[in-house]
Amino acid sequence: MPGRRKWQCRFRENVSRWTVPREVILDLLSRTSKHMSTKDIYASLTSLYPGIGLTTVYRTLELMHRLGFVQKVTAHDGQRRYELKDEGKRNHHHHLICNGCGDIIDYRDFVQEELEFIKKAGEVLTAKHSFLIQDHNIEFLGICEKCRATTRNSE
Amino acid sequence: MPGRRKWQCRFRENVSRWTVPREVILDLLSRTSKHMSTKDIYASLTSLYPGIGLTTVYRTLELMHRLGFVQKVTAHDGQRRYELKDEGKRNHHHHLICNGCGDIIDYRDFVQEELEFIKKAGEVLTAKHSFLIQDHNIEFLGICEKCRATTRNSE
DNA sequence: CTGTGTGCAAAGCATTTGCACTATG
DNA sequence: CATAGTGCAAATGCTTTGCACACAG
Numbered sequence: 001m002p003g004r005r006k007w008q009c010r011f012r013e014n015v016s017r018w019t020v021p022r023e024v025i026l027d028l029l030s031r032t033s034k035h036m037s038t039k040d041i042y043a044s045l046t047s048l049y050p051g052i053g054l055t056t057v058y059r060t061l062e063l064m065h066r067l068g069f070v071q072k073v074t075a076h077d078g079q080r081r082y083e084l085k086d087e088g089k090r091n092h093h094h095h096l097i098c099n100g101c102g103d104i105i106d107y108r109d110f111v112q113e114e115l116e117f118i119k120k121a122g123e124v125l126t127a128k129h130s131f132l133i134q135d136h137n138i139e140f141l142g143i144c145e146k147c148r149a150t151t152r153n154s155e
Numbered sequence: 156m157p158g159r160r161k162w163q164c165r166f167r168e169n170v171s172r173w174t175v176p177r178e179v180i181l182d183l184l185s186r187t188s189k190h191m192s193t194k195d196i197y198a199s200l201t202s203l204y205p206g207i208g209l210t211t212v213y214r215t216l217e218l219m220h221r222l223g224f225v226q227k228v229t230a231h232d233g234q235r236r237y238e239l240k241d242e243g244k245r246n247h248h249h250h251l252i253c254n255g256c257g258d259i260i261d262y263r264d265f266v267q268e269e270l271e272f273i274k275k276a277g278e279v280l281t282a283k284h285s286f287l288i289q290d291h292n293i294e295f296l297g298i299c300e301k302c303r304a305t306t307r308n309s310e
Numbered sequence: 311c312t313g314t315g316t317g318c319a320a321a322g323c324a325t326t327t328g329c330a331c332t333a334t335g
Numbered sequence: 336c337a338t339a340g341t342g343c344a345a346a347t348g349c350t351t352t353g354c355a356c357a358c359a360g
Contacts, residue, residue, distance in 0.1 A: 017334050017339060038324080053342040062339095074229045074292075078350075079324070096286050109279050109331065117272045121295070124264050128302035131251050131260065134196065137229075137294045140277070145285035172359050189332060193349080208317040213350065215315095233325075234349070 003030070006067075014067050021056045024049045029070065029084045035104050037079040064091070070086075074139060077102050094138040102149030158185070160222075169222050176211045179204045184225065185237045189216030190250075190259050192234040228293060232257050249293040269293070 007026055008018040028044055036044070042057045048067070061082050064070045073081040073095065081104075086092045093112075096105040122133045163173045183199055184191070191199070198213045202285040210253075216237050219225045228250065241247045249269075251260040261276055277288045 008344075012335095015339090019334070019340065037204060048267075051342080055326080055343075056341055065158060072231055078228055096280060096284060098286075100291065105284060107280060107284065109283065110276055113272060115274060117268060120268060121265060125251060125262060125295060128264065129251060129262065131253075131295070131297055131302065132303055133251075133295050133297040134254065135296040137292070137296065139291040139292045140286070140288050141292065142286055142288040148285065148287055167360095170314090174315060174359070181311070206317080208316080210351080211316055 010067070010069065016063065018065070020049065021052055022060055024052065025057065025060050025070075026064075026084075029082070033106070034073065035073040035081040035083050037075075037081050041081065041082075055102050071135075073104065074137070075102065075104065094140075096142065096144070098144035098147055099141055100143050103144055103146075105144065165224065166224070170224070171218065175204065176207055177215055178208065179215075180212065180215050181219075181224075181239075184237070188261070190228040190230065190236040190238050192230075192236050194234065194235075228259065229292070230257065230259065249295075251295050251297065252298070253299035253302055254296055255298050258299055258301075260299065 004023065004027075007023075011018050011022065019137050024045055025041060028041060030034075038054070038057055038061060041061070042052070043052050045052050045057070049136070061070060061080070065072060065082065069085060070082045073083055074097070075081045091108070092111060093106045093108045095105055097103075098105070118136055122136075125131055126133060159178065160184075164177075166177065168171050179200055179259070180196060183196060183203075193209070193212050193216060196216070197207070197209050200212070200286070201205050216225060220227060221235065224240060225237045226240050228238055229252070230236045231252075247266060248261045248263040251262055252258075253260070273291055277291075280286055281288060
């Protein structure tokens with residue numbers, strides 16, 4: 001519940017109500033560092049708040065995505081995944097996605113270089129394509145440590 | 156049909172047969188610069204090759220993805236999209252994705268800076284996470300020119 | 311010939327929608 | 336109280352599977 005009041009305000013600012021399902025979902029997301037699918041979230045929540053409906057989870061996540069509170073994570077597994085958006089630059093990160101097991105690993109390295117690159121890219125793209133950049137996404141695909149050990153060259 | 160023989164070999168190398176559906180799909184992909192969904196591809200193909208089945212399109216695209224011939228494009232619209240993988244650095248590009256209309260715009264700018272950034276990132280990540288990097292993906296999200304003109308601050 | 315690839319129809323699942331009901335502000 | 340939000344069940348729509356047949360090598 002830390003920051004509950006802050007969230008409450010952020011919802012209000014956006015003509016949205018502060019409800020129990022929203023609080024529970026937000027609370028769960030703020031406690032985990034993982035990229036949860038809608039189903040995951042729903043499953044984790046049923047114990048804490050048995051009455052919640054899957055539909056509500058879907059709608060809440062989409063709402064929070066539209067409001068910019070959460071980020072969709074690209075998982076090529078046919079499920080939508082979300083994570084709370086980074087607060088400031090301290091927690092900014094990107095993903096390593098394993099082509100073997102589908103695992104998603106966070107990394108927070110070389111942030112400075114990235115910022116410079118992104119900044120420059122943003123300027124060029126905005127100028128050239130009249131595109132208003134709101135966000136960016138960088139991901140590396142490959143094989144994680146575990147899979148490298150296990151798999152030799154199967155599948 | 157340019158490069159048909161090359162593709163034929165690439166399939167053979169991978170213990171896969173060179174068939175009419177595969178040729179037609181590959182041909183279509185090499186003619187377009189767009190990010191086509193499986194349905195798009197299927198639809199475009201029915202005129203050229205009426206007998207083709209949706210299932211075959213799905214299977215062929217997944218096969219070509221596994222073989223590294225095509226790239227999955229992140230579209231947050233619940234449809235799988237593919238594009239032929241870039242040949243060499245000349246055609247390397249990334250995407251601008253419009254949060255308004257969902258359009259995907261290619262850009263090929265500041266490739267040099269990107270390569271440097273990616274290279275450095277790759278080294279660090281490989282060392283730190285024992286992750287074998289095979290590919291990367293960079294995308295910018297925002298509002299495209301059209302949507303900026305149309306929408307003021309609705310939805 | 312042998313086994314990979316294809317098409318079709320039937321599942322499988324994640325996500326969305328319609329609607330009556332509840333609870334926030 | 337007015338209306339945004341919720342839950343359920345039904346409907347969508349993309350993707351996968353099972354199977355008999357076709358065709359590449």
